[in-house]
Amino acid sequence: MHDLNRATAKATPLGPNGREAVRLSAARPGHRGTILDVRAGPHAADHGVAAEELHRRLLEFGFVEGAHVEVLHEGAIRRDPIAVKLDDMRVALRRRDAEDIWISLDAE
Amino acid sequence: MSDAALSPARVALVGNPNSGKTALFNALTGSRQKVANYAGVTVERKEGQVTAPSGRTLSVLDLPGTYSLRARSPDEVVTRDAVLGKLSGEQAPDVLVCVADATNLRLVLRLILELKAVGRPMVLALNMYDIAQRQGLRIDLPGLTRDIGCPIVTTVATRKRGIDDLVAQVDGLIAAGAVGGANRWREPQAGEIRDAHREAQRILKAHVRPPERPDTFTGKVDSVLLHPVAGLLILFALLFVMFQAVFSWSKAAGDAMGDGFHALGAFLAATLPPGLLTSFLTDGVISGVGSVIVFLPQILVLFLFIILLEDFGYMARAAFLMDRIMGGAGLHGRAFIPLLSSFACAIPGIMSTRVIDNKRDRLTTILVAPLMTCSARIPVYTLIISAFIPSRQVLGVLNLQGLVMFALYAAGIVSALAVSFVTRRLFWRGAVEPFLMELPAYKTPDPLNVARSLYLRGKIFITRAGTIIFPLMIAVWFLSSFPGAPAGATDPAINYSIAGRLGHLLQPLLAPIGFNWQMTVALIPGFAAREVAVAALGTVYAIGNADASPGALATTLSHHWSIATGLAFLAWYVFAPQCASTIGVVKRETNSWLWPAVMLGYMTGLAYLAALVVYQVAKASGLG
Numbered sequence: 236m237h238d239l240n241r242a243t244a245k246a247t248p249l250g251p252n253g254r255e256a257v258r259l260s261a262a263r264p265g266h267r268g269t270i271l272d273v274r275a276g277p278h279a280a281d282h283g284v285a286a287e288e289l290h291r292r293l294l295e296f297g298f299v300e301g302a303h304v305e306v307l308h309e310g311a312i313r314r315d316p317i318a319v320k321l322d323d324m325r326v327a328l329r330r331r332d333a334e335d336i337w338i339s340l341d342a343e
Numbered sequence: 344m345s346d347a348a349l350s351p352a353r354v355a356l357v358g359n360p361n362s363g364k365t366a367l368f369n370a371l372t373g374s375r376q377k378v379a380n381y382a383g384v385t386v387e388r389k390e391g392q393v394t395a396p397s398g399r400t401l402s403v404l405d406l407p408g409t410y411s412l413r414a415r416s417p418d419e420v421v422t423r424d425a426v427l428g429k430l431s432g433e434q435a436p437d438v439l440v441c442v443a444d445a446t447n448l449r450l451v452l453r454l455i456l457e458l459k460a461v462g463r464p465m466v467l468a469l470n471m472y473d474i475a476q477r478q479g480l481r482i483d484l485p486g487l488t489r490d491i492g493c494p495i496v497t498t499v500a501t502r503k504r505g506i507d508d509l510v511a512q513v514d515g516l517i518a519a520g521a522v523g524g525a526n527r528w529r530e531p532q533a534g535e536i537r538d539a540h541r542e543a544q545r546i547l548k549a550h551v552r553p554p555e556r557p558d559t560f561t562g563k564v565d566s567v568l569l570h571p572v573a574g575l576l577i578l579f580a581l582l583f584v585m586f587q588a589v590f591s592w593s594k595a596a597g598d599a600m601g602d603g604f605h606a607l608g609a610f611l612a613a614t615l616p617p618g619l620l621t622s623f624l625t626d627g628v629i630s631g632v633g634s635v636i637v638f639l640p641q642i643l644v645l646f647l648f649i650i651l652l653e654d655f656g657y658m659a660r661a662a663f664l665m666d667r668i669m670g671g672a673g674l675h676g677r678a679f680i681p682l683l684s685s686f687a688c689a690i691p692g693i694m695s696t697r698v699i700d701n702k703r704d705r706l707t708t709i710l711v712a713p714l715m716t717c718s719a720r721i722p723v724y725t726l727i728i729s730a731f732i733p734s735r736q737v738l739g740v741l742n743l744q745g746l747v748m749f750a751l752y753a754a755g756i757v758s759a760l761a762v763s764f765v766t767r768r769l770f771w772r773g774a775v776e777p778f779l780m781e782l783p784a785y786k787t788p789d790p791l792n793v794a795r796s797l798y799l800r801g802k803i804f805i806t807r808a809g810t811i812i813f814p815l816m817i818a819v820w821f822l823s824s825f826p827g828a829p830a831g832a833t834d835p836a837i838n839y840s841i842a843g844r845l846g847h848l849l850q851p852l853l854a855p856i857g858f859n860w861q862m863t864v865a866l867i868p869g870f871a872a873r874e875v876a877v878a879a880l881g882t883v884y885a886i887g888n889a890d891a892s893p894g895a896l897a898t899t900l901s902h903h904w905s906i907a908t909g910l911a912f913l914a915w916y917v918f919a920p921q922c923a924s925t926i927g928v929v930k931r932e933t934n935s936w937l938w939p940a941v942m943l944g945y946m947t948g949l950a951y952l953a954a955l956v957v958y959q960v961a962k963a964s965g966l967g
Contacts, residue, residue, distance in 0.1 A: 275533070287533070288415075289777050294536040295411045296779055297450055301544075307562075311571035312667035318569055318782055323553075324447055325561070325782035327663045332777040 248272050248337050259336035267305035268338040273298050276335040297321050298336050349399040352517045353434060355425055358442035359451050360408035361783040363470040366500035366792050367442050368405040378799060382432045386421045395514035410450055412457045413530050416700050426461055438513050439465040445475035448551060452543035455491055460528040464521040465493045466512045472497040479555030487550040501789040561784045568660050578664050582683055585648045593640035604633030622824055631816030635809040639801060642691040645684050646800040649695055654788035659780050666778060672760040673767030675704035685715035689925045693932055701776045707763050710942055713925050714759035716752045719873040723916050724751055726877050730897035731909035754917045811927035819871040819923060835882050842867035856954035857908040873921045907961035914957040918950035
């Protein structure tokens with residue numbers, strides 16, 4: 236499995252409804268959808284941990300393909316961090332750590 | 344078979360954070376607990392005993408909560424190594440008890456799959472089972488048992504339900520001679536984590552029916568508490584109440600204790616013949632013990648709030664709300680409670696940095712906490728302000744003395760933010776840890792568990808911080824008392840002591856910041872605690888009882904010092920690490936002398952610099 240190569244090579248994934256997926260980091264409260272892809276993003280080099288490490292932490296927290304997410308709340312400053320409902324649990328994360336999570340939004 | 348023939352066994356509790364693991368540990372072991380540190384790290388080691396009906400003693404280890412055996416923090420390293428039997432000084436557990444929140448099984452199922460790979464006998468405790476039942480969550484226990492391949496016990500730790508059953512299951516596994524298989528665990532790669540999630544999802548779908556009445560309370564409360572405006576307002580109101588409580592509720596108790604120790608000292612001084620032994624007992628031992636005990640009410644009040652907020656589930660929300668605000672200065676969202684508490688006293692503040700998981704974030708917070716203006720600085724500030732700052736109105740409504748006091752507080756806050764910003768940039772460049780945090784469902788705190796945690800905090804402070812603070816106080820006493828004054832001496836005895844000589848020796852060094860030798864001498868006993876400097880100044884200026892009547896001392900000081908010197912002294916006290924107890928607690932919390940040394944160094948440097956600038960500027964402006 237070469238996750239790093241895969242992440243750089245692949246373009247924006249498409250959801251089953253044919254709409255382009257969005258990054259979770261760009262989602263606003265009320266947005267809900269299904270996780271299409273969790274990548275070990277190339278930009279993650281400026282994180283304190285390696286891209287692959289952030290990738291695994293996200294997976295361990297349950298950000299896996301197929302999981303259902305809904306953005307519940309966002310912080311007051313620069314709308315950061317965000318609180319999301321992830322399947323049946325609630326998780327808070329910073330937008331910069333959510334960039335590698337691609338979701339296909341449900342139809343409104 | 345006699346009871347004595349049953350060999351004791353080791354049990355380790357593992358589970359996700361917020362699974363009620365500690366409540367289960369308390370329910371299992373009651374008061375038979377011991378808290379220490381693991382060798383070489385600051386992670387708390389909690390162990391307790393429980394006796395099974397068979398007579399076998401089980402020693403239960405409460406391991407730090409984790410989502411994965413792939414350790415990311417020092418706490419999680421302990422959990423991983425303890426489970427794998429690789430922790431130095433620890434024997435491998437005979438049985439693992441995985442504690443799960445029955446209402447939140449998804450993530451723990453993946454952890455269970457990892458734990459199974461370790462190959463040790465395991466029991467799964469489905470905790471908070473009453474909440475699961477109330478929500479109408481149906482769990483097919485026999486099916487789940489079959490699928491994960493280990494016995495399952497349902498528990499309600501706070502009601503002590505299922506505890507006997509759990510002990511019996513564990514004891515049964517040991518009696519049956521269960522040894523488990525070989526350790527197949529290795530750090531999972533991304534693909535394996537995905538597979539494990541898929542497997543967990545399959546198990547969940549097969550044996551757990553979603554709740555008929557899911558928890559809507561948490562969502563409703565969150566829409567208020569996490570609201571960008573209302574949430575922050577509520578948080579600040581809460582912090583205000585907490586600060587008031589630490590500052591004023593505990594003041595009466597702290598003062599009473601302080602007075603008690605003072606009275607005891609006075610009583611001994613009056614009854615015993617004057618001499619070295621009396622001085623050692625009153626000024627050394629009693630004020631040493633006293634200086635540990637007076638912090639206890641503050642610590643208990645602060646931790647009562649922290650434990651309640653943590654158990655209710657609010658702490659993660661507060662960190663969410665504060666993350667960006669604190670993040671600008673390079674601090675973690677959770678750092679605000681320690682920093683706020685440090686306004687009362689840096690000791691409870693530094694102790695409460697335990698709420699920060701990440702080591703670097705925690706160290707930064709510890710390093711800047713003493714810059715917050717603690718209550719011990721107030722007597723010093725009051726004395727110097729009343730001596731040198733005229734009490735007149737500024738801009739019609741503001742009092743100049745009050746304004747200076749405010750400026751001193753502001754200087755503390757600004758410098759704390761600046762230092763943490765610089766620390767981040769200089770030492771831990773770019774190392775911003777991901778911020779990923781579960782927001783647990785709200786729960787009513789259990790009074791018994793709160794009481795037990797509170798008792799534990801108090802005990803830890805007395806036994807361990809105390810054992811560092813007390814010798815430091817004795818050392819300060821020794822420096823200020825030896826050698827004694829020669830016969831017929833006219834100057835105060837402290838002038839002849841090591842502290843007096845050190846003061847004279849150091850004076851040239853402090854001359855550029857406008858300190859005379861009396862001040863330099865007073866700084867040394869003042870290291871015991873900031874407010875002691877007031878009494879010490881009284882001693883060197885031979886004014887008895889300076890604590891009780893600072894008026895006379897203020898008058899004397901205003902005659903002997905220039906305004907520039909007075910201002911420089913204030914600037915010094917904003918930064919100077921004049922508190923042996925803080926140093927002691929930092930040593931205790933970081934488990935190393937490096938960080939107290941770094942703190943001592945940078946704070947003294949800043950104090951000198953600030954006093955130098957203030958003195959020279961004031962002198963140049965004609966206040967010399």
